[in-house]
Amino acid sequence: MTQRSFYSASFKDFLSAEPDAITGQISRFHTQHLLHSQTRAWLTEIEILKRSLAESVEREGHIFIEFMIPRMGRRADVVMIFKGIVFVVEFKVGATVFIAADMRQAHGYALDLKNFHRGSHDKYLVPLLVATNATSQSENPVFAGDNVALTLCISPGELFSRMRLIAERLNQPTFDPNLWADSGYLPTPTIIEAAQALYASHNVEDIARSEADTQNLGQTSQQLLQLIHDARINKRKIICFVTGVPGAGKTLVGLNIASIHANREENEYSVFLSGNGPLVAVLQEALARDRSSRTGDSISATRKETESFIQNIHRFRDEYLHGGVPPEKVAIFDEAQRAWDKEQASDFMRRKRGIVDFDKSEPEFLIEVMDRRQDWAFIIALVGGGQEINKGEAGLAGWLDALKAKFLDWDVYFSTALLSGEYVSLGVDLNAVSRANVLPNLHLATSMRSFRAEKLSSFIHYLVAGQCGLAINVYKDLEHVYPIKVTRDLAKAKSWVRQHRRANESMGVLASSNGIRLKAEGIFVKNEIDPAKWFLSGVEDIRSAEFLEDVATEFDVQGLELDWCVVAWDADYRFNGQVFEHWEFRGTKWEMRHKAVRKRYLENAYRVLLTRARQGMVIFVPKGDKSDETRDPKFYDHTYKYLINCGIGVI
Structure with missing residues (x-):
């Protein structure tokens, strides 16, 4: 699991530690390329904190620097536990004014801790925004019904004195800071946040809400990675059907595989394909913006990367209408049951592409495109049930019919859950599929939904x-x-x-x-x-x-x-x-x-x-x-x- 914070110490130990030693410890865990300005910012924050906390006669309390917030890889500058209160501190070094966006950022961190961190559910949380060259603007904290305050805008000189006044007013029982930090991490990320986390090299297990989710997602991902590796080594062509209960994380598993093998130059290069145009557009742009903010690369460069990592399935299909072999070895089809049947696909090709002799279902054509690879190929079909909102969707039968009729040399893997009526219409005979194999790990049985x-x-x-x-x-x-x-x-x-x-x-x-x-x-x-x-x-x-x-x-x-x-x-x-x-x-x-x-x-x-x-x-x-x-x-x-x-x- 991800390191909870890059630095953790009691107020007493923090005050006695050398600033360079503290920044050195933080830097060890930092995964991004460190700029000199980042180290300077940490030193400024540490100097302010040391000066402020020196006022604490009792030296009680605990400080966490770069504390992970349960929203997929984001970290608060500082979290301090003092007299039973959780203070979330966001520093803006060099700032002379308090900006609304920064106030929302600090407030958001406190809300995420309240909602997704078990140890914070029953605590008072106070977000503090410290602009190092500004004058305090906030008076007493204003708490909502869930005991999360609006952001207080504080000058460096008033940081600890304000904390002490709030703690005295609330008079809360103290608790063990380390037990609090390790109490449990229950994120419920949006698909955008999850994709950003995976693309930033977080593990799919970090996105799980519980140990059961972690095991479920981890086992399914590992099973697919092993099969992909086996297909490459032994020159096999494989299709895997991944099913799951609603909210179990099928899309997450697909994004995880694609992010692990997103490099076009590598042997198991993968692409995530979806027919949901808005979802593709939003994910591509969200990943590009996130990567640009983390790396400093231009937004145009990062867009080019993310547009190859996640693609619209229809553009992928049209690219190979007149031949050609895809560079991707692994194709991941999201919501595979929504691919078009032969009637809808043929009608579309005739009306929109001017192709009068197209007589295949979309599943048949997509398998055919990957089958053009002479060495090996791998397809992951992510299969859900319900929520059809458009005509001409082939369902799972479209994929199975194509495999039975045309692609007898492909190995087919699925779990026994695929046999249930939720995924396969009555009358579809899976026994007729050549080279069929049952693997229990290809079904996600645990919902990640709250x-x-x-x-x-x-x-x-x-x-x-x-x-x-x-x-x-x-x-x-x-x-x-x-x-x-x-x-x-x-x-x-x-x-x-x-x-x-x-x-x-x-x-x-x-x-x-x-x-x-x-x-x-x-x-x-x-x-x-x-x-x-x-x-x-x-x-x-x-x-x-x-x-x-x-x-x-x-x-x-x-x-x-x-x-x-x-x-x-x-x-x-x-x-x-x-x-x-x-x-x-x-x-x-x-x-x-x-x-x-x-x-x-x-x-x-x-x-x-x-x-x-x-x-x-x-x-x-x-x-x-x-x-x-x-x-x-x-x-x-x-x-x-x-x-x-x-x-x-x-x-």
């Missing part, structure tokens, strides 16, 4: 299915840890998320791609967004989610998350007082959906939208307008009442 995420998933499942009674029962366990509200006022909805988000937590507005009549409320689902800018740009950028102006649909957010969401609910999926009805807006009016598959896509769209928020959400249901037949109030009123009947409170 308690509230699992409960949210169940609640939304019942809510969308119209099963109000079952939804109420689940929400009783959920409401005290995950707030959900409903309103008829969009301004109130936006105000609610703004009030609840803290530090650098994200927020945004979501709506169904067929929520056409939300346009009357100022929500334009047909306006295209740039997913990378929407998800990654800060509060200063009007194109970002943070502005609560541009709306994202289920196609933009599937596989991604925000902390707080406004979910706008239109009349496309409307409750009639008894059951949900499925509608589609065409031209100038609503038309009912009759095909079962079209109904399922709509239900899944709302499942996706209602499970994107990590912290909480508010659902906005318009009032409608009697003078507009496309926005008749009766289209919305029953839905609003139904949500309240499911236990959701009104704002």
